[in-house]
Amino acid sequence: MQNKIIVTGGCGYIGSHTVIELIENNYNVVIIDDLSNSSEETLERILKITGTKPTFANVDLKDEMATKAVFKKHKDAKAIINFAAHKAVGESVKNPLMYYNNNLCSLINVLSAQIENNIEGFIFSSSATVYGTPETLPITEKNETQRPSSAYGNSKKIAEEIIDDVIKASNNFQAISLRYFNPIGAHESGLIGELPSGIPNNLMPYITQTAAGIREKLMVFGNDYPTKDGTPIRDYIHVVDLAKAHVLAVKRIINKEQDMPYEIFNLGTGNGFSVLDVINSFEKVTNSKLNYEIVERRPGDVPQLYAATNLAKEKLGWSANKTLDEMVKSSWDWEQKYRKEQSSKESGSAF
């Protein structure tokens, strides 16, 4: 019999890629999503890719009764992967209460429903933002966490602390937090990928939208950082590599392989690339010039973040294997395919 996994936020960017990997590894997936930043059409795309349409419930996880009801229906689930959250850093600075309310109330309701229905495993979608400005690099899971500069980031840090308390208070629940570095790229089918609503905050979708003619030019936020070319360094990781790590985390929980009831793993490649490295890679793989301009620093950006990857390798048996060029090309392939699809929809021809 297939093991059932509940995936909150399963129609979103990282969620949908993870659902595909779970289905391909023979799990029975139930998606809970309120579609506030995603579309039900993702389910059709998952069907097209995998031949399976996951069970879907349109539930706002801030609604405690509705959350408990849907979990009760799926109490035979072996684990939950909790992606559901708002994630726009700038928006969270302007509207912190909305972020704390959404990201933390939903987490509390999911954890309560998990306990009530005795579902043993919980996997949390966390972020390297919990490290703040790291004093030592590469960042290991033992690095001190710091208060992130945005309410979004802080909601991730507080969420990890809540999970820690909940796991300590119980005898039969296990959790894993996965701290993502900078996810980019898309599924090789080109059917699902990142679809930021409005103006993208993140570098990669901003680059591809600029090249696609949707944005006029990319603003490079500062070239006076203490790095090799003055632009900030990040650890970009392909979303499918990231998705595969979730499947391994599910297996680790279900097979009771954990060393401790609550474990934390970095998910990155261990390689740091500057903003100019990413632009150069884009120009190389597309054989085109990108319109960009160096402007002021963006408040809150840290000079360098890249992961120590040994723990995920040793314990999850996971490592990321895509190169920067492959990741950048994958983002561009998705952007092009999506835009083509949109324009053929507008001109009336079927996709």
Ligand code: UFG
């Ligand atoms: N950048 C630009 N121009 C842009 C967008 C980004 O120059 O238009 C630069 C940034 O200054 C930064 C780099 O590209 O140096 C990466 O920026 P992203 O916004 O893509 O990613 P961040 O590292 O800032 O953000 C990531 C995650 C967040 C998380 C944050 C905290 O996307 O979820 O790390 O570290 F909160």
